[in-house]
Amino acid sequence: xxxxxxxxxxxxxxxxxxxxxxxxxxxxxxxxxxxxxxxxxxxxxxxxxxxxxxxxxxxxxxxxxxxxxxxxxxxxxxxxxxxxxxxxxxxxxxxxxxxxxxxxxxxxxxxxxxxxxxxxxxxxxxxxxxxxxxxxxxxxxxxxxxxxxxxxxxxxxxxxxxxxxxxxxxxxxxxxxxxxxxxxxxxxxxxxxxxxxxxxxxxxxxxxxxxxxxxxxxxxxxxxxxxxxxxxxxxxxxxxxxxxxxxxxxxxxxxxxxxxxxxxxxxxxxxxxxxxxxxxxxxxxxxxxxxxxxxxxxxxxxxxxxxxxxxxxxxxxxxxxxxxxxxxxxxxxxxxxxxxxxxxxxxxxxxxxxxxxxxxxxxxxxxxxxxxxx
Ligand SMILES: *Cc1c(COP(=O)(O)O)cnc(C)c1O
Numbered sequence: 001x002x003x004x005x006x007x008x009x010x011x012x013x014x015x016x017x018x019x020x021x022x023x024x025x026x027x028x029x030x031x032x033x034x035x036x037x038x039x040x041x042x043x044x045x046x047x048x049x050x051x052x053x054x055x056x057x058x059x060x061x062x063x064x065x066x067x068x069x070x071x072x073x074x075x076x077x078x079x080x081x082x083x084x085x086x087x088x089x090x091x092x093x094x095x096x097x098x099x100x101x102x103x104x105x106x107x108x109x110x111x112x113x114x115x116x117x118x119x120x121x122x123x124x125x126x127x128x129x130x131x132x133x134x135x136x137x138x139x140x141x142x143x144x145x146x147x148x149x150x151x152x153x154x155x156x157x158x159x160x161x162x163x164x165x166x167x168x169x170x171x172x173x174x175x176x177x178x179x180x181x182x183x184x185x186x187x188x189x190x191x192x193x194x195x196x197x198x199x200x201x202x203x204x205x206x207x208x209x210x211x212x213x214x215x216x217x218x219x220x221x222x223x224x225x226x227x228x229x230x231x232x233x234x235x236x237x238x239x240x241x242x243x244x245x246x247x248x249x250x251x252x253x254x255x256x257x258x259x260x261x262x263x264x265x266x267x268x269x270x271x272x273x274x275x276x277x278x279x280x281x282x283x284x285x286x287x288x289x290x291x292x293x294x295x296x297x298x299x300x301x302x303x304x305x306x307x308x309x310x311x312x313x314x315x316x317x318x319x320x321x322x323x324x325x326x327x328x329x330x331x332x333x334x335x336x337x338x339x340x341x342x343x344x345x346x347x348x349x350x351x352x353x354x355x356x357x358x359x360x361x362x363x364x365x366x367x368x369x370x371x372x373x374x
Pocket of ligand 1: 052053054055056079080082083125151153154175176177187188
């Protein structure tokens with residue numbers, strides 16, 4: 001079965017990991033620092049805090065933003081559940097804003113209609129690797145004193161109006177899961193434009209430990225002393241994983257180029273196929289295509305999904321609207337709330353897309369899809 005996404009691991013990646021296993025630091029060592037600096041560099045020059053997953057990065061981001069009970073977080077339903085659940089678990093109320101009909105990205109006009117003085121964060125998702133409209137979102141967020149967050153699990157290496165992903169919102173979260181644009185096996189990172197917020201995220205992911213003497217509330221304990229001011233978790237990424245990440249980062253440009261080539265090949269072959277809509281791209285973005293989401297019209301998505309799988313093409317569906325998950329339905333969120341997201345979900349089918357996919361394999365996906373639709 002051709003998967004819809006998978007990692008690309010080189011001999012250099014393997015050597016980099018093995019070298020760490022032979023060394024002194026398996027975790028919390030210099031390779032973590034080096035990886036965080038390298039992630040920060042591609043993400044607009046801001047501080048990056050590495051962590052164990054994209055889910056952890058979102059939890060850290062919301063915690064560092066001070067999200068808690070009584071706060072509202074506005075986000076898109078067209079995402080993986082963690083974009084919302086990372087704020088729910090801190091006690092916030094999630095307010096779902098509908099997406100644009102064509103891009104499936106959060107619609108700034110929908111956000112505008114939903115912001116209140118309780119809005120703490122406006123969280124967008126760069127669905128499929130295509131950045132959302134951050135200038136419009138930031139203007140709405142600024143009006144009520146909210147922060148913006150970019151769930152960039154799909155979009156590291158992309159840009160919007162000449163600015164790199166990582167510089168588009170107050171907070172940016174990355175995932176380095178194997179299907180994403182680069183991998184550390186499990187892993188993620190949070191980038192913050194404000195150093196104080198980055199420091200809070202760092203402490204949250206480091207059990208809440210404060211190690212800066214000048215901030216100690218107990219000043220006389222001794223040289224071993226560290227203390228906790230706010231509760232945290234252990235979300236630290238290892239040097240082993242960061243070595244893989246550092247090596248993968250050197251290949252990010254090549255990954256992006258290959259993803260762009262495959263997307264162009266799909267676009268050229270599928271643009272005029274009846275019963276299908278191909279993804280759109282705005283003029284002011286440079287995406288890193290993480291997914292290739294086609295829309296299967298005439299109510300045939302499930303049939304096409306099953307027939308593609310039967311023929312060895314591992315298509316996927318991204319995503320069920322978040323508020324359809326029972327955990328949100330149980331809170332009273334109603335179907336029908338975000339019609340564009342629901343219409344998109346009803347038709348969406350992700351075709352295989354990853355750097356090691358060959359042209360011959362892409363052509364096999366195209367031929368199979370055309371045949372199944374025919
Ligand atoms: C993958 C993903 C996450 C979660 O990342 P993990 O590393 O799997 O925890 C969050 N948001 C989006 C949009 C994702 O695709």
